[in-house]
Amino acid sequence: MAATPTTPKVPPRWFVRGAWIGHRLLYRTTGKGLARPRRDGKMGMLRLHTVGRKSGEPRVAIVGYLDHDGGFATLAMNGWAEADPAWWLNLKAQPETTVDTVDGPVRVRGREATGDEREQLWARFERATGWGEVESLSQRRHHTPVVVLERV
Template sequence: MDGNAITAEFAERFNAPIIEEFRANGGRLGGELAETPILLLRSVGARSGATRVNPMAYLEHEGRYLVIASKAGADTNPAWYHNLKANPDVVIELGTETLRVHAEELTGPEREARYTDAANALPAMAEHQSKTRRRIPIIALTPVDRPHR
């Protein structure tokens, strides 16, 4: 499916078994995602106000969890990106741990450095950027329940 055609309904159907497996296995996934660090992002819909759960790959950097709004290289940002911009105080599930975090988009040299890290750690990210003219955002999720490392 073209990344521009991803609907909320499609994403929900695709994500549901991943979320179920994640929660049933303490944050561990099998198959193609077995080696990919995954967290569950619980955000509040920017327009609907409904709670949304999205599994996503992440990188850990200096006590923050970095997520990439690639939407598989679509020309538009994913819905969860807009949700975080409207409501940046959210919850993530990391393994069996639940953390309150504050979301902030990275900019400038920090964004560039972290995108390079992401492309090296998750090769699909470089491919996603090559599919679109938009600059793919990187969001830092900073825990508010525990001190930075």
């Protein structure tokens, strides 16, 4: 009997949200939790500062990233939920911001990758460890933006 392809199971929403809260708490209390991408393909972690597009209040999200042309690239995934993550909506409204890396703060401008750049970055995320099976998981969404954070 032939095996049929299956979509990987996405963790329950309560687990994903708990992991986010725990990661932010770890950073806030210890200053640890950020990392550079590794040569073995493991993604890095950075803190992305945005301003709430409705509230005007400062917001912070810790996101996984890969290095890209002197800047950073990430996926706008909201724990594989249908809605875009708030940080991406905020970044689209106000693209110039700051990220915190293990090397310190960096001024960046966010934009969505398109065309060949998007396809190349998507392939890199597919190969990277720490994301799981991106292609299969992303099919649960209408479109997963690939976000480039260019140094300014």
